[in-house]
Amino acid sequence: MATNTNEATTVLIAGHWLGAWAWDEVLEHLTTRGCRALPVTLPGLDEADSERASRTLDDQVAAIERVMAAAADGEPVVVVAHSGANGPVSLVLDRHPELVRRVVWVDSGPATPGMAFAPDTPEDLDELPLPPFETLGAQASLEGLSAEALARFRSRAVPQPGPVLRQPVELTDEARLQVPATLVCCSIPSAQGRELADAGHPMFAEVAKLENVEFVDLPTGHWPMWSRPRDLAEIIAAAGASPVIAS
Template sequence: MTTTTSSPTTLLIAGHWLGAWAWDEVLEHLAADDGRVVPMTLPGLDEQDPGRSSRTLDDQAAAIEQTMAAAGVSADQPAVLVAHSGANAPVSLVLDRHPELVHRVVWVDSGPVAPGAVFAPDMPATVRELPLPPFDVLGEQASLAGLSPEVLERFRARAVPEPGPVLRQPVELTNDARRRVATTLVCCSMPSAQVLELARAGHPVFAEVADLEQLDVIDLPTGHWPMWSRPRDLADAIRSAATRVG
């Protein structure tokens, strides 16, 4: 039976080109909750960092671990990790290295990556960083549904190029305990029924989902950036997942 517990520390980690600022509207709806909610900017996505284009997935995973430690996360007080989109790679590394520190992982229009996965295997080593593409190109890769012209303008103005090493580095995973961490999929641009069907069929993008031992799904129909298109509903989904046990 599913019950709830007091709210643990929750880390919000946005995907490519985004920093902690991407969660501002979601935070407005989580601010009154018990527990600590910490939005993160991963290494390589701080525009003030002069060495950002050299940051790696290992740097990003280490930063998540350090943020957890600073927040007092431990095996007795594990955290909830909320990973949107391309944050799935560093969060998968953290799950592999420290599953005991994670109460639950919430994948926002995302999911766990498979061992050896590389986001951009064909990207030349000479490419130092990947800027946010034009929206007509981006829209062919991920749904922009629900985003107003004003939101898109802010996205363009605040986006930080993604470091090339992050996109080229294989995700090395060896610890099967990562699959025992309680998991919630928040399915936005693709319904959960389709995601689970693809997982059962062994689709490489979703294959890891089929091996998860504790899985819940939440359908939140919208585009790939629900923190802007449906922030209140995403906050509700995060709140529900964070307090769920069993």
């Protein structure tokens, strides 16, 4: 049995309305540390894509698969999933658990099988624009975001495709639960997250099933890549350098 401590390539995937640009500050800190990280813009979140409103979870999964295949020449990678990126990343873990060395959930967690992110989204809604911050702040904490960060968020946000919001996440391979996981707890502290998982809360049900999970508290709002980019980069770098036991 051997222990491999080589740092893995890291794939960064932001949540709703966001593209690769959302990781700019985190990427700068990771690069300074010598980490190889690849931020991803998922299908449907590229403002230049004229058909973005029709993109699906399956399209997003396929894009992540392509990045993973090219990232490290077939070697397992670390996947960082922020917020609503949990849908496509959960599907990637289900379909290719052997290709993920560790998953880092940033104020997020694994999706519950069969659930859609927003199942009540009307069928005739093509895309969901970023709501007013007063509305958004009632749903997810904006703590720590400067006026500049909020302005950048507003100016660069791309509407979320309706099909991605409506599509259920169908999971079948429980090997996904064996992939080592790090939960970065920002707007909800780890103690509360553990309690919700133990109580069987639908949003945390899969967390209770994870076989190898660590909780890391990073107290801030729901977008730590802007409010605490250096600290988030340190957590991600540590996850990339974590040892893997090979038989």
